[in-house]
Amino acid sequence: MPIRTHRSDDGQTLTIQIEGRFDFSTHQAFRNAYEHEDREVSNFVVDLSQTTYLDSSALGMLLLLRDFAGGDRARIQLKHCNNDVRRILTISNFEQLFSIQ
């Protein structure tokens, strides 16, 4: 499974981990990862430690998650990105929309 999810003990935080390439082929799996959760989740963490590559459609999916999580009020952290992934996030200036660590 290229996408795994994990709920924190208090249920407030949902962590989505993407393994390998994060591109259009993971579209449905990524949406399923957060859309099927109940409403209590208030924080999202996208764990990119196992992500080797990220393309523009992945950026689009992150925007979809942001919309789902409340748009400008969304609390989403992108964690553990490697240099290639970070470069793409930086070029697109996504740090203005997400907390990138």
Next chain:
Amino acid sequence: MKVSADHVDASALRILIADDSDSDRLILKTLLKRLGHEVRAASDGREAVTVFPDYQPDIVLLDVLMPVMDGIDAARRIKEMAGEELVPVIFLTSLTDADALAHCLDAGGDDFLTKPYNKVIIQAKLGAFNRMRQMHRTLSRQRDLIQDRNRQLLEEQQLAKRVFDNIAHTGCLDADNIRYHISPLSIFNGDILFACPRPAGGMHILVGDFTGHGLPAAIGALPIAEIFYGMTTMGFSGSDLLREINDKLVRILPTGMFCCAALIQADFHLNQLRIWNGGLPDGVLIRRDGTKEFLESKYLPLGVLSSGRFDASMEVFHTSAGDMLLMMTDGVLEAENQNSEQYGGARLKQALDNASASEQLIDAVLTDVVAFCGHRKGRDDLTLVSLKMVVDAEFRQPAEQLPQSVLKGPTDWHCVYEVRDETLGKFSPLPLLLHICMEVPGLRRKSADIYTLLSELYNNALEHGVLKLSSDLKTSSDGFSYYYSERERRLGNVDGHFIRFSLAHRKTDAGGQLRIICEDSGDGFDHTTELESQATEAHYSGRGLMLMQKLGNSLRYSEYGSCAEIVYDWELAEPVPE
């Protein structure tokens, strides 16, 4: 082909049999008829091959050993004639030797029936082969349908592409100082590249990359093209275009779809570049002496932020003729080789360092990318564009070539338009004023002149009159950037100020006369010394007074430089149609 599959009784088949033994043939024929099939019997392979095309059987049963032509030879010919259609051939044999039976199948047979015949087995095999035959036919039909639909789709796309190209590629991409490369992944590609001359001279270039490619990307590109060409031609600035395009994309694109893009506003008269980069890889500005500046993406892509949060500020660069600007989409940096390594920024820098003559910059980079990737096909769209800064006069004005409109329009009129207070900091009246002037029949051809006059007057009134900026600042590169940051700052505090344009036009025998008066609320300036100093020195920009004098028939300042009046006489290219 006959359609026995469509018979009411689906299992009733049309069967061709060949056996040289009269008794065996009769037994088999009777047996098959009793099972409800239609049968045609031949006495050797030759006869079977001869009747095959007309009879068009669903299944063929052949004795292996026959005079004239044996079953194996007949099977081969029948298979040839059947072509793509699956006509199962079953050998009839009394042989029991495994090698001999295997030989029958090697020769193109599909199965064998051993004599003496067993009714149950024959019935079961015919049923099995009929299912296989029907499956084959269904698959073939579906394949043909897919091929047909695909061809239809490609034809439609080609047609749509022609329409798309007519809308999207009407600009000045073929100008002498632009070089570009676009590689489409499909007929439509997710990359966009537009260039359009500005009425004041110079041009806008928009290079972008939509998420995804193909039809959705091309559909998003159309409104961008409309806004880009429309607003540029009307004299709007790059920032105005960016705000309008972003707003449009936010409204029409679904969340998750956006356009990484860079807008370049090149002014060959002022020798400056204004650049906005939202999501594209670093642009490279290569000076005539070979030094490089990297112009990184500072903004989110177009179509992400709502208009309230969108920042359309463009960075200003002072340039000289011969400087080159290179922009690209991420397809260049992400091009992969056999080992799935990406081309990357380091290799790009190396390729740029190695490129000798700046004219071949794009070719040098492309050759390097292709050499790196080997034969592997690109995964992403790949677009490169380079712009060379040129001397003003080398960039031809296309408006002069416009066909002269025969429509009648207003020729004698007068209007006053005043911009006040904080509007001064937010709004440029130039496109509106240009639009009013362009309503005059025949004057459209002079749009470059008119726009230059209006914008020089306006900029002088705004920057030197209202904002009290000294053009001396622009004589050094440092001062140049200070000038523009100071301009931004002071624009925030323009309450109590105004700029007033009075335009009047009247018809003359040869064409017309346009009179433009521009007044501002500033303290004015000593226009007499300004004119003298510009005549002697090569200024970075100055107040453009020389230029205005050249274009207009007379330029007059009054009220210590805070009121300028230009009279512009123009002539029709052809006599006025009666």
